[in-house]
Amino acid sequence: MSKNQKNPYTENDNRLADVIAAIQVMGTYKFYKLDFSGWADRIEGKEDLGNYWKAIFEQHPEFFRLDSKQERASLVWRRNYQKLYDVDEETKISREAYKGLTDDQKKRISRTPLTNSDISTLINTAINLHGGELDHKKDSRWWISGAIGLAGVILGAAIKAYAA
Structure with missing residues (x-):
């Protein structure tokens, strides 16, 4: 800078x-x-x-x-993180399960949320x-x-x- x-x-x-x-x-x-x-x-x-x-x-x-x-x-x-987090079920799914989803279902898959420890580390940073x-x-x-x-x-x- x-x-x-x-x-x-x-x-x-x-x-x-x-x-x-x-x-x-x-x-x-x-x-x-x-x-x-x-x-x-x-x-x-x-x-x-x-x-x-x-x-x-x-x-x-x-x-x-x-x-x-x-x-x-x-x-x-x-x-x-990989996109393996089912936002509706609030659980992680397998790679194989992800591959079997339709395009519309894949829209409901995201990346895993951070843990409290991860967030704390970022805040401290x-x-x-x-x-x-x-x-x-x-x-x-x-x-x-x-x-x-x-x-x-x-x-x-x-x-x-x-x-x-």
């Missing part, structure tokens, strides 16, 4: 909370991938915020990915990344207090020299 580019974790005061909310919902919802309005509705009950959530998904590729058409988003970790960015932002301003002090000394010296 270039020095002039804002970091998504520090540009929005609610960003960490939004990332955590998205991880929780996207990790446990029966379907692993939805369009942006669908995720907006699931995460905060406001379908019209689809563009806001699209931006969050795009700015956090460490957690989220868009499909090839850039129309739907999913959680990276969950994409790692988000918190650590956010904390690291806050530390980096703080570290990048180390010179400000010194510069203000130096400016005060120079100003004081100039005033004293002018008054003399």
